[in-house]
Amino acid sequence: MTRTEIFDQVADIIADHFEVERDGINEQLNFKQDLDADSIDFVEFVLELEDTFGSEISDEDAEKLNTIGEVVDYIVAHQAEQK
Amino acid sequence: MKIAVDAMGGDYAPAEIIKGIEQARDAYPDIEFLVFGQEDQVKPLIQNDTRITLVPASEVITMEDEPVRAIRRKKQSSIVLAATAVKEGQADAFFSAGNSGAVLAAGLLIVGRIKGIDRPGLTTTLPVLRKPDQSSFVMLDVGANADTKPFNVVQYAVMGQYYAQSVMHVDHPRVGLLNNGTEADKGDKAHQAIYQALSGINDLNFIGNVESRELLNGAADVVVTDGFTGNATLKAIEGTALSMLKLIKGEIMSGGLGGKIGASMLKPVFKNVQQAMDYSQYGGAVLLGLKAPVVKTHGSSKAPTIKNTIGQIHELIQTESAAKLVSYFDQHTDEMAALKESLK
Known part of the structure; x- marks a missing residue:
């Protein structure tokens, strides 16, 4: 899957989960500051990512993810590791 | 209707859970049970397996486990498997007397919230x-x-x-x-x-x-x-x-x-x-706002309370309470969005 495809899928999940406009989602969007996400929102989101991309994101790694760009980078890197 | 039961949670589990389930099975002819637990412990306790299907679960979430971590790590536990059965539509409700935090986390993270709640x-x-x-x-x-x-x-x-x-x-x-x-x-x-x-x-x-x-x-x-x-x-x-x-x-x-x-x-x-x-006598505590009923009884519950709680779940499923909530929040999205904005 290309980086753009991954971003599109992540953005779809964000739009649905956080009820925000799909068009306004960009890589710089910050979960806490821009989406007002609390810890429960974030765990739900991480689980949805795991279901979608089929790989496990450890709690330690998840804590380091602050922006959508970082999430996409993480999935791209993890995808490469799996190959 | 089918109820997914965590047989391993509670101070008197699995014995009193199974006893309560058998009493409820006799009282409610329209309920089938999917019972999740460790086979070697649970199987000998079932006196009559009419409308009771035992699903083996090799792991147990204990009272000491940190809830969210346990839900994410112990994928073969009775709580995770029972909640997953509800998520996948194999059961209509999830019931447990186990680790409260883990039951709530399983409800929220596996069964999932109703859209809009x-x-x-x-x-x-x-x-x-x-x-x-x-x-x-x-x-x-x-x-x-x-x-x-x-x-x-x-x-x-x-x-x-x-x-x-x-x-x-x-x-x-x-x-x-x-x-x-x-x-x-x-x-x-x-x-x-x-x-x-x-x-x-x-x-x-x-x-x-x-x-x-x-x-x-x-x-x-x-x-x-x-x-x-x-x-x-x-x-x-x-x-x-x-x-x-x-x-x-x-x-x-x-x-x-x-x-x-x-x-x-x-x-x-x-x-x-x-x-x-x-x-x-009124049953357990219900985690309202989820796609299907998730009910937790007190850890010290014995068979009669388990049976009462199953009665309560029977009512929740029969009256389609979750579906009614789905339709309310579906029809009131604009009103809820306005309320949310006004309360920020």
């Missing part, structure tokens, strides 16, 4: 004492969320109303906001804002603020509050009731022969008091 609320039924036309009331949230936002409490009111209609069969339940006084301007800014928001919801029978001392007198059919206050209130009620019984018992024991004779004559009265205060 921000946070589920843990809902409990409590007795109303000596009021001819009301025997119980429901209160939520009693502890699913430690940091509750005003908008969450507003949504609890709608959820509680549907619960009271479905399970308690009250047509127009009176909904009250737990506060430190009954007047509209009581409480902090958050409570005043919640009061205003609840007053503006058309199809809600909001009766205003209620005080904790009036709860057991039947001040409302549905009492809404934040998870922190709800949990503290619930424990204060439980603790006061137990302390009062201890006080009475102590006074009788130290009251000499007269006290003991008097007490023995009052034995049936004490029994009635105990029965009135026993809220396990």
Whole structure:
């Protein structure tokens, strides 16, 4: 899957989960500051990512993810590791 | 209907869980059970496997496990597998007497929220004492969320109303906001804002603020509050009731022969008091706002409470309470969005 495809899928999940406009989602969007996400929102989101991309994101790694760009980078890197 | 049961959770699990399930199976001919647990422990306990299917679960989430971590790591545990069966449509409801945090996390993260509901609320039924036309009331949230936002409490009111209609069969339940006084301007800014928001919801029978001392007198059919206050209130009620019984018992024991004779004559009265205060007769606590009923009973529950709780779940499934909530929040998206914005 290309980086753009991954971003599109992540953005779809964000739009649905956080009820925000799909068009306004960009890589710089910050979960806490821009989406007002609390810890429960974030765990739900991480689980949805795991279901979608089929790989496990450890709690330690998840804590380091602050922006959508970082999430996409993480999935791209993890995808490469799996190959 | 099918109910997914965690056989491994609770102080007396799996023996009392299985005993309660068998009693419920005999009482409700339309229920089938999917029982999740360690095969070597659970299988020998099942006397008659009619409408009971044992699904092996190799792991157990203990009381010591950290809830969210356990849900994420112990994928083969009875709690995770039972909740997953509900998520995948193999069962209509999930029931457990195990680790409360893990059951709530499994409900929220595996079964999932109804679209439009921000946070589920843990809902409990409590007795109303000596009021001819009301025997119980429901209160939520009693502890699913430690940091509750005003908008969450507003949504609890709608959820509680549907619960009271479905399970308690009250047509127009009176909904009250737990506060430190009954007047509209009581409480902090958050409570005043919640009061205003609840007053503006058309199809809600909001009766205003209620005080904790009036709860057991039947001040409302549905009492809404934040998870922190709800949990503290619930424990204060439980603790006061137990302390009062201890006080009475102590006074009788130290009251000499007269006290003991008097007490023995009052034995049936004490029994009635105990029965009135026993809220396990109403079943377990329901995590409202999820796509399917998720119910947790007290860890110390024995077979009769398990059976009562299954009866309560039967009612929840039969009255399609979750589907009614889905349709309400589906039809009121604009109203909810406006309320959320106004309470920010």
